[in-house]
Amino acid sequence: MKKICIILSTYSSSVTNKVYASTKKELLKNKNIKIQTLKVTGSFEIPVAISRNIKKYDGFVAIGCIIKGKTKNFDLITSSITDAIMYLSIISKKPIGNAILTCFNASQAKQRFSKGSEAAKAVIAVLNNV
Numbered sequence: 001m002k003k004i005c006i007i008l009s010t011y012s013s014s015v016t017n018k019v020y021a022s023t024k025k026e027l028l029k030n031k032n033i034k035i036q037t038l039k040v041t042g043s044f045e046i047p048v049a050i051s052r053n054i055k056k057y058d059g060f061v062a063i064g065c066i067i068k069g070k071t072k073n074f075d076l077i078t079s080s081i082t083d084a085i086m087y088l089s090i091i092s093k094k095p096i097g098n099a100i101l102t103c104f105n106a107s108q109a110k111q112r113f114s115k116g117s118e119a120a121k122a123v124i125a126v127l128n129n130v
Contacts, residue, residue: 002127003034004120005057007049009064009100011042015109019063019099023116027061030124043100044077047084054092059123063116064100065109078102095126 004027008020020037027035036057040049043064050060062085068074081100089096097119103109 001032001034002058003036003056004059004061004123005050005053006035006037006061006063007046008037008039009041009043009046010039012065012067012109015065015101015106015113016063018113019065019101019116021116022114023061023063023097023099023120026117026120027124033124043081046100047081047088050085050088050096054088054094057094059095059097059127061097061116061119061123062100063119066100066102067106067109068102068104074102095123097123 009016027033038049043066046062066078085096099116099119101109101112
């Protein structure tokens with residue numbers, strides 16, 4: 001039995017809850033997976049939540065939504081989160097599926113609800129091939 005933790009940002013919940021639904025639906029297809037969900041306020045907190053729980057789970061799916069505003073903050077935040085998730089995955093040797101949507105507007109985000117399913121499939125694939 002593999003344990004997968006979904007780290008869910010509650011910011012932009014109208015988007016992240018739908019990404020979460022696609023993630024969970026995909027993970028539930030596999031009876032050898034136990035799922036737990038931890039909620040964080042925003043996407044920037046996701047790497048810290050993963051880091052604190054890295055020894056408890058076999059893999060993670062990170063769910064969040066960052067929509068570009070009028071400042072450079074979007075670029076800094078998205079880059080920092082991506083780098084942190086990749087670093088944690090490499091040093092822990094555990095798969096972390098990235099379903100953190102980085103969009104220019106809310107319309108783009110609504111078109112990407114299936115990214116949770118894709119991230120879940122990637123985590124399962126890595127776990128099955130290790």
